[in-house]
Amino acid sequence: MNQRLPVQGAQGDLLRLVATGKAESRADLARLSGLAASSVSLRVEELIDAGLLAEEGSGTSRGGRRPRRLRLSPDAGVLAVADLGAHHVRLGLLDLSGTPLVIEERGCEIADGPQVTLDRIADAFDELLATHVPSSVPLRGVGTGIPGPVDPSSQRVVTPSRMPGWNGFPVADHLATRYDLPILVENDANLMAAGEARWWPASENLMVVKAGTGIGCGVIVNGHLHRGRGAAGDISHVRVRSDSSIVCACGHPDCLEAYASGAALMSALQESGIEVSRPADIVTLVDDAIPEATSLVRTAGRRIGEVLTVLVNFFNPDVVAVGGSLSAAEPLITSIRAAVWERCLPLATRDLEIAPARAGRDAALLGAGTLLLEAALKVTS
Amino acid sequence: MNQRLPVQGAQGDLLRLVATGKAESRADLARLSGLAASSVSLRVEELIDAGLLAEEGSGTSRGGRRPRRLRLSPDAGVLAVADLGAHHVRLGLLDLSGTPLVIEERGCEIADGPQVTLDRIADAFDELLATHVPSSVPLRGVGTGIPGPVDPSSQRVVTPSRMPGWNGFPVADHLATRYDLPILVENDANLMAAGEARWWPASENLMVVKAGTGIGCGVIVNGHLHRGRGAAGDISHVRVRSDSSIVCACGHPDCLEAYASGAALMSALQESGIEVSRPADIVTLVDDAIPEATSLVRTAGRRIGEVLTVLVNFFNPDVVAVGGSLSAAEPLITSIRAAVWERCLPLATRDLEIAPARAGRDAALLGAGTLLLEAALKVTS
DNA sequence: GTCACTTCCTTCGATTTCGAAGATAGGCCG
DNA sequence: CGGCCTATCTTCGAAATCGAAGGAAGTGAC
Numbered sequence: 001m002n003q004r005l006p007v008q009g010a011q012g013d014l015l016r017l018v019a020t021g022k023a024e025s026r027a028d029l030a031r032l033s034g035l036a037a038s039s040v041s042l043r044v045e046e047l048i049d050a051g052l053l054a055e056e057g058s059g060t061s062r063g064g065r066r067p068r069r070l071r072l073s074p075d076a077g078v079l080a081v082a083d084l085g086a087h088h089v090r091l092g093l094l095d096l097s098g099t100p101l102v103i104e105e106r107g108c109e110i111a112d113g114p115q116v117t118l119d120r121i122a123d124a125f126d127e128l129l130a131t132h133v134p135s136s137v138p139l140r141g142v143g144t145g146i147p148g149p150v151d152p153s154s155q156r157v158v159t160p161s162r163m164p165g166w167n168g169f170p171v172a173d174h175l176a177t178r179y180d181l182p183i184l185v186e187n188d189a190n191l192m193a194a195g196e197a198r199w200w201p202a203s204e205n206l207m208v209v210k211a212g213t214g215i216g217c218g219v220i221v222n223g224h225l226h227r228g229r230g231a232a233g234d235i236s237h238v239r240v241r242s243d244s245s246i247v248c249a250c251g252h253p254d255c256l257e258a259y260a261s262g263a264a265l266m267s268a269l270q271e272s273g274i275e276v277s278r279p280a281d282i283v284t285l286v287d288d289a290i291p292e293a294t295s296l297v298r299t300a301g302r303r304i305g306e307v308l309t310v311l312v313n314f315f316n317p318d319v320v321a322v323g324g325s326l327s328a329a330e331p332l333i334t335s336i337r338a339a340v341w342e343r344c345l346p347l348a349t350r351d352l353e354i355a356p357a358r359a360g361r362d363a364a365l366l367g368a369g370t371l372l373l374e375a376a377l378k379v380t381s
Numbered sequence: 382m383n384q385r386l387p388v389q390g391a392q393g394d395l396l397r398l399v400a401t402g403k404a405e406s407r408a409d410l411a412r413l414s415g416l417a418a419s420s421v422s423l424r425v426e427e428l429i430d431a432g433l434l435a436e437e438g439s440g441t442s443r444g445g446r447r448p449r450r451l452r453l454s455p456d457a458g459v460l461a462v463a464d465l466g467a468h469h470v471r472l473g474l475l476d477l478s479g480t481p482l483v484i485e486e487r488g489c490e491i492a493d494g495p496q497v498t499l500d501r502i503a504d505a506f507d508e509l510l511a512t513h514v515p516s517s518v519p520l521r522g523v524g525t526g527i528p529g530p531v532d533p534s535s536q537r538v539v540t541p542s543r544m545p546g547w548n549g550f551p552v553a554d555h556l557a558t559r560y561d562l563p564i565l566v567e568n569d570a571n572l573m574a575a576g577e578a579r580w581w582p583a584s585e586n587l588m589v590v591k592a593g594t595g596i597g598c599g600v601i602v603n604g605h606l607h608r609g610r611g612a613a614g615d616i617s618h619v620r621v622r623s624d625s626s627i628v629c630a631c632g633h634p635d636c637l638e639a640y641a642s643g644a645a646l647m648s649a650l651q652e653s654g655i656e657v658s659r660p661a662d663i664v665t666l667v668d669d670a671i672p673e674a675t676s677l678v679r680t681a682g683r684r685i686g687e688v689l690t691v692l693v694n695f696f697n698p699d700v701v702a703v704g705g706s707l708s709a710a711e712p713l714i715t716s717i718r719a720a721v722w723e724r725c726l727p728l729a730t731r732d733l734e735i736a737p738a739r740a741g742r743d744a745a746l747l748g749a750g751t752l753l754l755e756a757a758l759k760v761t762s
Numbered sequence: 763g764t765c766a767c768t769t770c771c772t773t774c775g776a777t778t779t780c781g782a783a784g785a786t787a788g789g790c791c792g
Numbered sequence: 793c794g795g796c797c798t799a800t801c802t803t804c805g806a807a808a809t810c811g812a813a814g815g816a817a818g819t820g821a822c
Binding site: 406407408411418419421422423442443444445446447448449 | 797798799800801802803804
């Protein structure tokens, strides 16, 4: 159906282990793949001959002969990835090991509808490819993040809010008409979680909270993105305890999003006569020690923390990583921590780490790379 | 370390597929295991020679030759399993495919401490083995459910409530001094979830709520029990929205358990002057249409449902199964459903099933069987 | 420096696994 | 009832995989 990397069976596993940085040498591969060392050597030989892997110097000794370090060949291919926001899109090219070659941000109104938006992204990809990648290096996959729910089976957008014209649109099919390659379409918070997971190699169970204009969350279970039936990870429409009562856009009263999202904080600040245009502005206000902003952020953190309390008890993750533009405001994570430590079972918080996201603002793009590689290397048989 | 079934590598996978009822013929095994049909035939031959598998008649045709049905040999072995409650223990013997040979319930005070209790269970096992199993059929594993948290790495009981003397007790190690076999020690709600999972073969993601004296919950992700760091599945100490304020035994105010558990309902009824001694009595009262009981159960269901709302949005399971002695009260599940349908995202409830547990009162014992088999067949290499 | 030891990687014969082809056994239909 | 179809299971040579042995390239102790 799609042009795939010319690998078969075990070769794909090996390539993935190298690409994701889990293995750096033949010995690593043997340990992690479960194959015999001799088989690994053979497969690696083939992959090098095929131009997908390359040997590059030697690693550090672990007490014996130094390993010969393996890398994905820079000529093996590139991935084109995008992360769509409400008013802009971040997009770029990665090599097959997920290292960014070029990343840029462009203005782009999601309200223009899927056709226009996706074509604009594809045009940008073509432009970047022409400029930054020799024509001998092939494009191996295309992926994009969407600020709304994506049905994992059909890769369509389903019942998004704030995305007029997108409901039910077959994003993957549309991209497939332009690229005969593996295509990935996924919710942006899920991509972010997948990207973040690479920075916590010792943790199998992760929650990644994205605190930006909205509130998103992605879940990694046993090292893999948990999709459920397509909606997994939603925390924005959880009911919070509150004295007042705000009706959320979803029609229900007192959703977390209506109290603690960047959008909610911005409108609260504007009511106090403080001018803000983006969630990042709130961070600036907090850094400048504007009391209204700090207090608002602290309350938002406590509310998010209270919701996380339930989920930490239930899911019992190793790590809760907090990202998104608001996460740069220090009081946010502090009050999230306080709420969780206070209320959760000691057993659940015993070794729990609540920390700022490590992957930075390109987390979603990196995550798209990881998942795309997985898709491109899936056993074709 | 332990006496294991005399199988190696792929043989174990095949045996497990037959034992769990996923495969009934060589052809099934080939499809599910990914091995070539010829390899499957060879391995099956070996397993039959070893006395672990047996051929038994033929199955129904799918349009061609009828498959020769495979079963675990009744002589292959038995598993001894127990489920410990506060004042009693259910225990029994299963064959390797998880079919009960004998199950009984005995009085047993958990407050007598681990040594006494576990020895009493082991004595009961020996008795049942002598009575119901020919001595030529070997015992292959021993497992028990505990009404409290169990650390999965050490299989110790950790910070249990209502289990004086058990904190930190190495249950598995203690049993291992008496049985040189695979030992399983697991939280009772988790066992129940594992047992229930076999009744929902089409569902990969399951939540199983146990509504009895306490409120427990087990989670199945991708067909496997999710343990997290050992505490996963706890929902009893989630804070509920409430006008009044009750302090729970855990020290926090307004835990779900303090409002909606069988224990809480019983004390509420007793305050109204209605005599109850076990959660099952509440079900009787509801069946007799006693208004106080019905109303209490309905409120409890709504509270549980409100908590599930958060978890359904987040985890997005295929099925929420409700078990435990209280689940026989019809209004409970109805009001859980109502709360979840009302508040959850349409996307999350689209194909969600909220249903009474299917596995019956022996769910935990059956779950122990499933997990024990897994442990006994784990690759030894 | 040298000797013992560790790790990494390859070589090569033994073993396992595969997969195409065939044998077996039943259903379906005129 | 007799083809024709389908699915199950087995046979057997080809191919992939393994694992023991050994060479290569280090580290660390004396």
